[in-house]
Amino acid sequence: MKKAALNVLLITALYGLASSLVREHIHVDKIMTWTKAQQYCRLEYYDLSTISDSAEIKQIVDTGTPPCPSNSGYYVWCLLDKWIGQYTDTPNLPVPVWKWSTGENEALCPWASGEPSSVQNKTCVVTFSKTGVCFNLPCSYNFSFYCMNVYEVVLVQQKKTWQNALDYCRQHYTDLVSLKADNWMKEAVKVTKAAQTAHVWTGLRFLSGQWFWAKGDDLVYQAWSTEGQLQCPATNHRCGALGQSEETWQPRDCEEELNFLCFRKLHQTSASATHINEP
Known part of the structure; x- marks a missing residue:
């Protein structure tokens, strides 16, 4: 993650872009040790989850607690706990240093009362799914776990129509951004402050009687302006933009030339396995 964040900063400096990172967490209903879970997440997603604030x-x-396999050797624990990316490789220090699998310098998961305990043989962290507090346990235990995908949201300070912005994002990134949850909206609002237009294009589009995201994501989370979601917007106002000052979505003329928000999925480039003791 440090390398990914550094690359984002370099891109910003070179091309005059503003960008921010968004994490999405996925529960993986497989039972593994912490190290095996880390390897799985780095192969299939980005890494084990980093959870640094109350929103995350x-x-x-909110992802819930799916059923655990009946053959799990830690059935009761499995019902409650999931591995995340927090661990320590300094258990013998008077005050062990806890860190994240990605190397991020982020706030730690909130400890449950009395934790961390007996750190010498409990150097990996699980989160209690019902409340979000954390416990340290032996890394050799088997639990399901949370992986994360990491996305970069980029403000492109060029003025284009909605269709031209879509084409640009698909050529240079992944797509126009889908503001599909509160954390996406939060980061989009943050980078939009550097826009040179009062509104910026998003992937929001109206066709065949409904609004949808160009990328195909579900339109569940919504942040329309006070006038609300227009069920039948004017013919030329069928593209969705994010207002820089209002911090809400608005239908705009698709031929209007605005700055726009692209996004792309980041990948681990040279992550090495974390060496911890799993007796």
């Missing part, structure tokens, strides 16, 4: 804790708690 809520995101994880």
Whole structure:
């Protein structure tokens, strides 16, 4: 993650772009040790989850607790706990240093009362799915776990129509951004402050009687302006933009030339396995 964040800063400096990172957490219903879970997440997603604020804790708690396999050797624990990316490789220090699998310098998961305990043989961290508080346990235990995908949201300070912005994002990134949850909206609002236009294009589009995201994401989370979601907007106002000052979505003329928000999925480039003791 440090390398990914550094690359984002370099891109920003070279091309005059503003960007921010968004994490999405996924519960993986497989039972593994912490190290195996880390390897799986780095192969299939980005890494084990980093959870650094109350919004991310809520995101994880809201994913629910699916059933555990009956053959799990830690069935009761499995019902409650999931591995995340927090661990320590300095258990013998008077005050062990806890860190994240990605190397991020982020706030730590909130500890449950009395934790961390017996750090010498409990150097990996699980989160209690019902409340989001954390416990340290032996890394050799088997639990399901949370992986994360990491996305970069980029403000492109060029003025284009909605269709030209879409084409640009698909050529240079992944797509126009889908503001599909509160954390996406929060980061989009942050980078939009550097826009040179009062509104910026998003992937929001109206066709065949409904609004949708160009990327195909579900339109569940919504942040329309006070006039609300227009069920039948004017013919030329069928593209969705984010207002820089209002911080809401608005239908705009698709031929209007605005700055726009692209996004792309980041990938680990040279992450090495974390060496911890799993007796």
